[in-house]
Amino acid sequence: MPDVDLPSAVDPTHHLPLQFLPSDPTPPAPTRSDPPGCTLDWLPDFLDLSWVAYGASSLLVISHFPSPLSDAETVIGPIFRQIFELSGDPSSAVEAVSWSPSTPSIGELAAAAENCVWVFSHDSARSKGA
Numbered sequence: 001m002p003d004v005d006l007p008s009a010v011d012p013t014h015h016l017p018l019q020f021l022p023s024d025p026t027p028p029a030p031t032r033s034d035p036p037g038c039t040l041d042w043l044p045d046f047l048d049l050s051w052v053a054y055g056a057s058s059l060l061v062i063s064h065f066p067s068p069l070s071d072a073e074t075v076i077g078p079i080f081r082q083i084f085e086l087s088g089d090p091s092s093a094v095e096a097v098s099w100s101p102s103t104p105s106i107g108e109l110a111a112a113a114e115n116c117v118w119v120f121s122h123d124s125a126r127s128k129g130a
Contacts (some may be wrong), residue, residue, distance in 0.1 A: 030054040031093050043099040046107050046122075049079075053109050055094025060084040060111045062120070084120075086113045 030040045031054075039055035042065065052065040063081040086094055092114045100108035107122030 030056055038096050039094055041097050041099050041109075043105055043107075046105040051099070051107075053097050053099065053111070055097050055111065055113070057093050058085055058087050058090050058113065060086055060094055060097065060118070060120075062109065084111075084118075086111060086116075086118055089114075 032039075041053050043051040043053070044067070050065045050067040051062065053060065053062045055061075061081065061083050064079050086092075094111055094113045096110075096112040098110050100106065100110070102108070109120045111118050111120070
């Protein structure tokens with residue numbers, strides 16, 4: 001096998017212009033619930049941002065939600081969205097979502113589907129900021 005000098009063998013200009021990867025699809029709207037609103041909850045201030053969490057069928061969606069009271073946030077729009085599939089069964093919808101009422105918030109969230117309750121918590125020791 002011939003020796004190949006890798007830096008000179010790969011010409012990065014052949015890969016330009018770089019293509020943008022398509023963004024994640026927007027998750028569906030919150031599931032209608034009875035009583036109304038139990039599959040959607042809003043957290044007004046965590047890490048200096050507003051957050052919304054909601055059930056969309058069998059998915060739990062957590063997203064930064066720009067506060068309409070903040071000019072800076074409405075300009076940039078949502079900066080974070082994470083989607084969890086709580087159950088492998090698409091017919092089992094998320095039935096309840098609630099942020100922890102502790103003040104100041106520590107970012108804990110509970111969601112229920114089928115006969116299970118999931119608790120999510122922000123792990124600031126492991127998260128890496130920009």
